[in-house]
Amino acid sequence: MAYGLQDVIIQKEMLLEGNQNPARKLLEKQKLEALLGLCETTACRRQVLLSYFKEEHSGGCQNCDTCLSPVATFNATESARQALSCVYRTGQQFGVSHLVDVLSGKDTDKVIRFDHHRLSVFGIGKTHGAHHWQSIFRQLISKGLLNIDMQRFGALRLSSSCAPVLKGQCEVFLRPISPRKKKLRKPAEKSAPLASISLNQTLFDALKQMRLDLAQKMQVPPYVIFHDRTLLEIAQKNPLSIEALKSIHGIGEHKLEKYGSTLLGVIGAQHASHHG
Structure with a gap:
């Protein structure tokens, strides 16, 4: 399933900008979150799908892709806690790109301007690349540990369910993070000049x-x-x-x-x- 965190943000922005009434927007938001959860699950997809329709299933259907080819997971507790802590330390007011810069220890103008280079979380994740942290944030969102605040242009906020993770009371297992593949660039097509x-x-x-x-x-x-x-x-x-x-x-x-x-x-x- 090819998608990224930016796709999620764009879809949520489109929902916010739509002309539907608030109740309809809430329903569509819940559908999007359910779809994201289905995409990211490591459990039986049939179980997840039926639970959305309030039906119970014991899992292990042996028909869906995750049952036929079980998804490997890794203990991402440390990365999850670092990511959640970074959201908290920066005031829950920033999007993924800035949070990744803070974790990676990048002295960007924005990081310096907000004194985030002085935070304890600055640079604690620099052994990992940006792709790693983008995946961590996307999966934490799909698990409901983080919420996207569209009123603040995609800023991430902690959900109430992340408390046990931050307190070290439970572990977090996520999908493995595959190395990013280099894309072959196609020759840019010339667009029509504005004058035309x-x-x-x-x-x-x-x-x-x-x-x-x-x-x-x-x-x-x-x-x-x-x-x-x-x-x-x-x-x-x-x-x-x-x-x-x-x-x-x-x-x-x-x-x-x-x-x-x-x-x-x-x-x-x-x-x-x-x-x-």
């Missing part, structure tokens, strides 16, 4: 600058604010009202409420400048 697309280039540049300013202020990647496709569509359609913004791809109720006024300010300023 009917858009307001000045507005597009202004929107990108706005996105960059917001991303730096919130300390998140720019794509978390808006994808290029969204900014391109705005520059093409030039929406001048909240209602018009609703028709733009990638702008749900959450982003409309959070960034709608800012977007209209940038669009309005460019519109006035062009027609002034």
Whole structure:
């Protein structure tokens, strides 16, 4: 099953940005977490699947892949405790990339800015690579030991069930972490130049600058604010009202409420400048 932690974060972000009512969003979130748990389980998949539908099964169905080819596990208790401790020590306010940097002992600007190089967890996991820690975090999330806080752009938070692990009262067994395979790069396809697309280039540049300013202020990647496709569509359609913004791809109720006024300010300023 080929997927990564970023896939999980993107799916949860899409749920948050959707137009469904809160009850529907909660249901879809639970489905996603159940699917992640099914993907990561080392137990009988039939047992896990039936338990989702409130049916009991003793396991060992001898039909699913984990029964026919039992999954090897390793005692990941030390790595799990280090990862959970890092989330706690950094205030449960950061995403996986930053947490991996802290564990790996990397003196990034962000690590220095928040004084995380002074924490006891700084560099305690530097004997492992980033791929190791990304897998550890993904599996801890699937086990319910960590939660993804989408209101804080994918920051990880401790769940109540992680207490016994941190206190050394239980062990954690996870799937082995395979070495990352190098991908063969394909020649990049040349995209159509922006000039060939009917858009307001000045507005597009202004929107990108706005996105960059917001991303730096919130300390998140720019794509978390808006994808290029969204900014391109705005520059093409030039929406001048909240209602018009609703028709733009990638702008749900959450982003409309959070960034709608800012977007209209940038669009309005460019519109006035062009027609002034």
